[in-house]
Amino acid sequence: MTTPVPLAGYTTLRLGGPASVFLEATKSTEVIEAVRAADQAGEPLLVLGGGSNLVIGDAGFDGTVVRIATRGRGHDPLGDGLVRLTVEAGENWDDVVADAVANDLGGLEALSGIPGLVGATPVQNVGAYGVEVADLLLSVDLLDRRSGQVRQVSTAELGLGYRTSVLKGTDDAVVLRVSFALRTGGQSAPVRYAELANTLGVELGARVPAAQVRDAVLALRTGKGMVLDAEDHDTWSAGSFFTNPIVAEADLPRVLSLIHARLGPEIKVPRYPGGAGRVKLSAAWLIERAGFLRGHEAADGRVSLSHKHTLALTNRGKADTEDLxxxxxxxxxxxxxxxxxxxxxxxxxxxCNL
Incomplete structure (x- = not known):
């Protein structure tokens, strides 16, 4: 008889009930075999990566969990100062970024310190400090669960948007490996984020040594409790829990009037381009102005907003998922x-759900 495996130890929130069956796949062939076997048997299947962007209910998962633990990286010249970096889905994301910087490859450095595995990066279109995976992605190798076949898809086919893709919210495909285009020479991508530019002491659009950007980003993320630390409960989180809301330009005056009515007409509301006819607002700013400050507690203190950043909802050590x-x-x-x-x-x- 199979012993259920607690999943809390496989998520950065340290939350979640048990899995009925738990398998760890260290090769892509093992991933393919495990997924095909579960599909053929009609069993519920959860493909688990680093657990950094995952909320699992207290009842756990009544099915098979396949944990991706594949390893491998390769470099191929593309010409014109570019290199194709191909990485297996089970590689630790920050290790890959650190290795790219150490090998004088620029592009990924602003994405330093983000927890999780490589396979999740195109699903979420992971982004930070003015850079998104979409800026660097070349292709993704997928196991298509509908056909049972492995196929390579281009960036254009992935429908990449703000923290989303056609892969998000569906289990129709499993990421096996990912390829990125990086630039040789050790210089960073253009610095596009004001906070990062100020930290580096450069103008927006400047390029600097990629190692400097990595160091600055790690320092900024650490100050916000966004670099994993087992001793710091502010990092027992799923990272930014809410995305920055995007509103239609036509709705913006109504939103601004509500903000000014509550906070005063002199308040300047941070906002950014959100695509054609849309405006992006700051979720953290709105959360704070709605009265939820850093450290705000719930469930008798078992959960709280991070003491460093209001976008992170944290487990203070004794929480369950329902508390969160x-x-x-x-x-x-x-x-x-x-x-x-x-x-x-x-x-x-x-x-579980909200």
Whole structure:
């Protein structure tokens, strides 16, 4: 008889009930075999990576969990100062970034310190400090569960958008490996994020040694509790829990009037381009102005907003998933009630929802 395996130890939130069956796949062939076997048997299947963007319900997962633990990296010249970096899905993301920087390859450095595995990066279109995976991605090798075949898809086929892709929210395909185009010479991508530029002491658009950008990003993320540390409960989180909301330009005056009515007409509301006819607002700014400050607690203190960053919902050590969801609902409903802006969660939910 199979012994259920607790999943809390496989998520950065340290939350989640048991899996009925738990398999670890160290080769892509093992991933393919395990997924095909579960599909042929009609069993529920959860493909697990680093667990950094995952909320698992307290009841766990009544099916097979396949944990991706594949390894391997390769470099191929593309010409014109570019290199194709191909990485297996089970590689630790920050290790890959560190290795790219150490090998004088530029492009990934602003994505330093992000927890999780490589396979999740195109699914979420992972981004930070002005850079997204979409800027660097060449292709993704997928196991298509509908056909049972492995195929390579281009960036254009992935529907990459702000923290999303056609792969997010569906289990139709499993990422096996990912390829990126990086630039040789050791210089960073253009610095596009004001906070990072200020930290580096350069103008927006400047290129600097990639190692300098990595060091600066790691320092910034550490200050916000966004670099994993087992001793720091502010990092027992799923990272940024809510995405920055995007509103239609036509709705912006109504939102601004609610903000100014609550906070005063002199308040400047941070906003950024959100695509054609849309504006992106700051989720962290809205959360704080709705009255949820750093360290705000719920469930008798078992969960709280991070003491360093209001976008992170944290497990203080004795929480369960329902405690976390209680806090998430309070914050979501509070922002909606104050400003009529909907916050959308960034993590993937398994066996639970908001």
């Amino acid at each position: 969801l209680t806090l998430a609902r309070e914050v979501r409903d509070g922002v909606r009630g104050a400003f009529e802006v909907d916050l959308h969660p960034e993590p993937v939910f398994v066996g």
